[in-house]
Amino acid sequence: MENQTSLFDGPNPTDEQPTVSGQVKNILFAAQDSFYKVMIVEVADLNFDYDDTEITVTGSFGDIQIGASYEFKGRLTTHARYGTQFAAQNYQRQAASTTSGLVAYLSGDQFPGVGKSTATKIVDELGIEAVDLILEDPAVLTQTGISTKLQEVIVNQLQQSDGMERAIIALNDYGFGSALATAIYQKYQQQTLQILKTNPYQMVIDIDGVSFARIDRLAAQQGIDALDARRIQAGVIAAINQATFESGDTYMQVEALLQATQQILERAQNARVDVALIKRALLTLTSDGVVIADGQNLYVKALFEAEREIAQKLVRLTQRKAGEYARKDVVKYLSEVEEENPFPYDDVQREAMIAALTSNLFILTGGPGTGKTTIINGVVATLKKLLQAEGMKWDEIETSIRLAAPTGRAAKRLSESTGMPASTIHRLLGINGREDLDEIDIEELSGRLLVIDEMSMVDTQLFDLLLRGIPGGMQVILVGDKDQLPSVGPGRVFYDLLASGLLNYRELETIHRQGKGSTIIALASAIRAGQLPEDFTVRQPDRSFFPAQTTQVPRLIEQIATSWKEKGNSVADMQILAPMYKTPAGVHNLNAVAQEIFNPMTPKKREFNIKLGDLAFSFRVGDKVMQTANDPEHNVFNGDIGYITSIMLAKDKANEDNTDNITVAFDTGEVAYTRQNWNQLTLAYATTIHKAQGAEYKLVIMPLVNAFSRMLQRNLLYTGLTRASESLVLIGDVSAYQRAAVTEGVNRQTTLQERLQQAEAGQLPETPDDHASVVALNQQPLAVDPTPTLVDEENTLDDSPAINEIVRAVADTEDDILTIAQITAETIDPNIGMVDLTPYDFMSAENML
Numbered sequence: 001m002e003n004q005t006s007l008f009d010g011p012n013p014t015d016e017q018p019t020v021s022g023q024v025k026n027i028l029f030a031a032q033d034s035f036y037k038v039m040i041v042e043v044a045d046l047n048f049d050y051d052d053t054e055i056t057v058t059g060s061f062g063d064i065q066i067g068a069s070y071e072f073k074g075r076l077t078t079h080a081r082y083g084t085q086f087a088a089q090n091y092q093r094q095a096a097s098t099t100s101g102l103v104a105y106l107s108g109d110q111f112p113g114v115g116k117s118t119a120t121k122i123v124d125e126l127g128i129e130a131v132d133l134i135l136e137d138p139a140v141l142t143q144t145g146i147s148t149k150l151q152e153v154i155v156n157q158l159q160q161s162d163g164m165e166r167a168i169i170a171l172n173d174y175g176f177g178s179a180l181a182t183a184i185y186q187k188y189q190q191q192t193l194q195i196l197k198t199n200p201y202q203m204v205i206d207i208d209g210v211s212f213a214r215i216d217r218l219a220a221q222q223g224i225d226a227l228d229a230r231r232i233q234a235g236v237i238a239a240i241n242q243a244t245f246e247s248g249d250t251y252m253q254v255e256a257l258l259q260a261t262q263q264i265l266e267r268a269q270n271a272r273v274d275v276a277l278i279k280r281a282l283l284t285l286t287s288d289g290v291v292i293a294d295g296q297n298l299y300v301k302a303l304f305e306a307e308r309e310i311a312q313k314l315v316r317l318t319q320r321k322a323g324e325y326a327r328k329d330v331v332k333y334l335s336e337v338e339e340e341n342p343f344p345y346d347d348v349q350r351e352a353m354i355a356a357l358t359s360n361l362f363i364l365t366g367g368p369g370t371g372k373t374t375i376i377n378g379v380v381a382t383l384k385k386l387l388q389a390e391g392m393k394w395d396e397i398e399t400s401i402r403l404a405a406p407t408g409r410a411a412k413r414l415s416e417s418t419g420m421p422a423s424t425i426h427r428l429l430g431i432n433g434r435e436d437l438d439e440i441d442i443e444e445l446s447g448r449l450l451v452i453d454e455m456s457m458v459d460t461q462l463f464d465l466l467l468r469g470i471p472g473g474m475q476v477i478l479v480g481d482k483d484q485l486p487s488v489g490p491g492r493v494f495y496d497l498l499a500s501g502l503l504n505y506r507e508l509e510t511i512h513r514q515g516k517g518s519t520i521i522a523l524a525s526a527i528r529a530g531q532l533p534e535d536f537t538v539r540q541p542d543r544s545f546f547p548a549q550t551t552q553v554p555r556l557i558e559q560i561a562t563s564w565k566e567k568g569n570s571v572a573d574m575q576i577l578a579p580m581y582k583t584p585a586g587v588h589n590l591n592a593v594a595q596e597i598f599n600p601m602t603p604k605k606r607e608f609n610i611k612l613g614d615l616a617f618s619f620r621v622g623d624k625v626m627q628t629a630n631d632p633e634h635n636v637f638n639g640d641i642g643y644i645t646s647i648m649l650a651k652d653k654a655n656e657d658n659t660d661n662i663t664v665a666f667d668t669g670e671v672a673y674t675r676q677n678w679n680q681l682t683l684a685y686a687t688t689i690h691k692a693q694g695a696e697y698k699l700v701i702m703p704l705v706n707a708f709s710r711m712l713q714r715n716l717l718y719t720g721l722t723r724a725s726e727s728l729v730l731i732g733d734v735s736a737y738q739r740a741a742v743t744e745g746v747n748r749q750t751t752l753q754e755r756l757q758q759a760e761a762g763q764l765p766e767t768p769d770d771h772a773s774v775v776a777l778n779q780q781p782l783a784v785d786p787t788p789t790l791v792d793e794e795n796t797l798d799d800s801p802a803i804n805e806i807v808r809a810v811a812d813t814e815d816d817i818l819t820i821a822q823i824t825a826e827t828i829d830p831n832i833g834m835v836d837l838t839p840y841d842f843m844s845a846e847n848m849l
């Protein structure tokens with residue numbers, strides 16, 4: 001088994017682990033999308049101080065039976081609202097410990113047809129471990145001589161109840177967290193243990209997010225050969241998944257895939273893998289339909305199907321009889337809405353709104369301040385009038401307009417700017433993003449209109465799922481800014497939809513935002529057109545540029561941030577955005593700099609020192625932090641920003657929980673993190689530009705230096721500076737900005753446009769099954785392209801499970817736990833702003849360098 005010892009695991013390993021056993025009286029809560037449960041257990045035995053007869057037990061559990069007895073290992077915790085609970089890390093059904101108990105169990109009601117004599121035969125033959133043996137290998141029952149029918153009854157029942165528990169326990173033991181364990185079990189059900197033990201590589205093929213390296217270690221321990229065909233096939237899948245994720249392409253060329261697979265396989269175990277073996281593996285995968293070969297392009301099935309389905313659905317949507325409302329009604333109600341609006345619409349806006357309301361599918365793109373929100377509001381208000389005229393009741397009207405965006409932050413902004421409820425796309429569809437895409441069942445949405453904002457962030461697979469939920473009669477409006485960074489996941493859907501030229505869209509170009517912000521927007525427009533404006537380095541009321549070399553950046557930022565703070569502004573309204581994590585001008589170092597300004601150490605403050613490889617930093621009470629993974633159980637998601645409100649040490653008197661923990665206040669509530677989960681938090685004074693997509697800040701400070709070389713691309717610069725709503729401070733080399741402005745982002749390889757054209761012509765190909773290119777490959781010698789694949793630092797760093805080394809923190813000896821009520825109050829104060837401030841106010845130019 002994998003060695004799971006990590007310094008995260010905290011307390012002294014020689015301590016006996018807190019254990020409680022007893023009968024489950026009730027299940028208070030069972031999460032729908034994972035195994036998380038909260039239940040009441042009647043205490044029969046325990047090894048820690050606790051004097052009630054019942055205890056609340058929480059954790060990931062399979063099919064818990066009320067009334068059955070279990071043993072739980074874990075720790076006692078104190079929940080702010082629910083009091084003392086036992087957080088189980090592991091559990092076990094208390095099996096019968098005597099042969100007579102086991103005979104009684106096997107001849108019980110749950111095994112129909114199995115009488116005492118059959119049960120006795122089984123126990124005599126297989127012993128007290130009978131249940132384990134049967135679950136590991138059902139064939140052992142044949143040696144008991146009982147009928148095949150009864151064998152089936154026993155195996156099915158055991159697999160159903162104990163099988164699930166054992167599977168989850170085993171998955172936990174192998175180090176799979178709750179989310180992956182859930183996904184794995186949902187896929188294999190009763191077969192989970194068997195797959196884990198006999199062919200763990202299958203998991204790499206079937207389950208998103210299972211790491212090849214982890215499975216490879218597991219398989220090697222089980223003695224699976226490095227040249228085993230299953231290993232090579234899993235390597236192919238790992239390579240194609242990794243490459244599509246890193247490049248954003250939706251497919252890969254044959255030669256590149258062969259080479260990447262070889263690298264992955266040879267790096268993971270020190271054994272040479274011949275390309276011929278990889279070719280053979282690829283042939284099997286394409287024959288089985290796991291990989292789709294379309295000419296020289298190889299796709300994982302889900303991405304191939306997603307592009308195909310998107311094209312088909314969109315073309316069907318546009319070919320459907322045009323929207324239900326007559327143009328003259330639309331024009332009439334829109335004029336009423338316009339009269340109620342504080343300003344008249346411009347012609348393009350008016351025309352876009354009419355087109356949106358009279359089409360089944362409408363796409364709107366435009367930069368900041370061009371009126372996208374104005375159009376959404378106008379369309380929604382006009383639609384309300386149209387529906388009212390149809391006789392629809394008010395509450396029905398409200399619920400028939402659905403607004404959504406790809407991230408929680410973008411949904412929140414959409415809701416604020418429209419005054420209507422908006423949700424994430426995942427929530428709209430009722431999914432958590434961990435489902436098996438082959439089996440996921442999306443329910444059709446109800447309503448007349450669906451508006452999706454920040455479309456540029458939607459990837460191929462999410463868009464496919466979204467379209468599956470859109471019923472025939474629903475109008476769809478997709479809104480975004482095509483010049484922003486594309487989605488993190490594979491594809492560049494929004495770009496492709498626009499570039500196909502086949503779908504109904506309007507581009508807004510006139511900038512309407514006046515006064516403050518105007519020169520930021522003008523700068524954004526120039527950069528969008530591939531130029532740095534001549535006045536780039538000239539100080540403007542709302543933006544400035546300070547030349548600096550990489551090593552000078554931290555000092556400059558220190559001064560700007562200090563000045564911002566001294567003027568009484570909130571840290572929540574300020575964001576430092578850098579393209580990369582490393583270098584003195586990168587996210588890691590700038591976080592350290594900003595932390596010293598916004599949250600310096602004081603004798604009364606607590607901190608935990610963290611060390612991750614070369615990176616050392618600390619979490620302090622009051623720190624601005626970001627959640628870096630989705631955690632639906634606690635309602636916090638990747639990119640959510642919060643503030644540390646308390647730091648508790650295991651030894652604190654006030655800490656009834658016996659472990660170190662950090663509590664963070666998010667907009668949605670407080671979340672406590674024990675050491676195992678600290679890797680989900682980072683300091684967030686500075687973040688990458690990718691992580692800031694969909695957010696807006698009053699002040700953005702952005703360093704761009706030549707050291708960021710290959711990240712210097714137009715859409716990155718554009719996305720970063722358009723996050724600033726009132727003030728923008730740019731720092732670095734003019735030449736770096738120049739280079740970013742003229743460098744078009746790497747072109748993602750996708751086939752969505754081609755599929756749209758094929759769908760439009762009624763010639764969308766069926767999923768190819770001849771995989772001729774791969775067949776041919778196995779017959780010819782192959783020239784492998786020696787160019788290594790570029791690794792995108794952004795993805796690599798964010799996805800890196802590098803956290804295996806964390807040095808136990810030492811805090812000061814203060815017993816008081818400090819809270820930061822003041823800071824959280826400040827972050828939600830909408831009045832703290834930038835009235836009459838310019839970036840120049842934050843500093844005096846003389847002492848900048």
Ligand SMILES: Nc1ncnc2c1ncn2[C@@H]1O[C@H](COP(=O)(O)OP(=O)(O)OP(=O)(O)O)[C@@H](O)[C@H]1O
Nearest residue numbers: 343344345346367368369370371372373374512513
């Ligand atoms: N035709 C117009 N005449 C005058 N002002 C307008 C017009 N259209 C929009 N505005 C104003 O311009 C500003 C920007 O518009 P809006 O918020 O709709 O743009 P946006 O594209 O959604 O911007 P962002 O993406 O930055 O949120 C708003 O203050 C809006 O009231």
